Amino acid sequence: MSRAQEPPFLAEDDASLAARAAWLHHVGRLTQSEVATRLNVPNVKAHRLIARAGREGMVRVFVDGEIARCVQLEQQLCRAYGLAFCEVAPNLDDEPMPLRALGVLGARYLRLVCERGTDPVIGLGNGRTLAACVEHLPRVDAGRIKFVSQLGGFSRRFAANPFDVINRIAERTGAEAYVLPVPFALNSPEDRAVLMAQRGVEEVFALARGASLRFTGIGTVDGHAASLGMSGMIEPEEFDEAARAGGRGEILGHFFDEAGRWVETDLSGRIAAMGPDDLRSGKLVAVAGGAGKPAAIRAVLSSGLLHGLLTDESTAAALLGPQFKL
Structure with a gap:
């Protein structure tokens, strides 16, 4: 051809x-x-x-280009953490938060997922990195795929999350998109139970729970830097409580310690999000990186929940540590 x-x-x-x-x-x-x-x-x-x-002459004795080093990192991360797949983006700049590299990598992954069409319901998190992925996503026909948010999209002040991606991806793909129209954190477990039982909310939550693929970011326990803190969805003192309990990384509202154990806090019973057991169903894929993220990513990786990871070259090297040599 x-x-x-x-x-x-x-x-x-x-x-x-x-x-x-x-x-x-x-x-x-x-x-x-x-x-x-x-x-x-x-x-x-x-x-x-x-x-x-x-x-095109890429294959000689070895594969030319900086991508070869990234593929080696991918292989080692898969072996170290039992991942089904990993993709590492070459370093594009020296920014602490490599949103361009991660955005391009995540956009390509989303495009391929839409082209394959094997996941009829895809759950999405939110945050700066996911927003960057959708920003770089070209217009693509998602067919009959449904996108659904995996956590409530409002702060307790009912301000919309500025890093919400569900409506943006609907615009880019023409797919049906479903939002959980509730605050991320409720005042009490009783309030959560009442709100989540409402018709419409309950239906969207059931759709979210049945997603065969969940695509999300990974957050830290630094309330000043984490997207959930910057958007006001989690208060600073709630981050502090998670940190005191040993939390190092957050995914879809749940905190994990450095050994990958779920950290339960007062917030755990009040969030409008999938439960820890729900995250074990389907495929959970995260896109995350940056100078402040290795400890958080390592905590989530250690949980064994992740099916796949998209990250940048510097973060991948930090995750493997000096004992791993290229």
């Missing part, structure tokens, strides 16, 4: 995806089917990516 005849999905950022596929196949000794699973693409696309890498 000539270049002019190539299908449209072998374009743009698929050059780096071809390099990843070639490295996994020729160096990692994975079969084409295993490469397809690792990269979350159809088998036929894995075959074409590997063929493209050979045709």
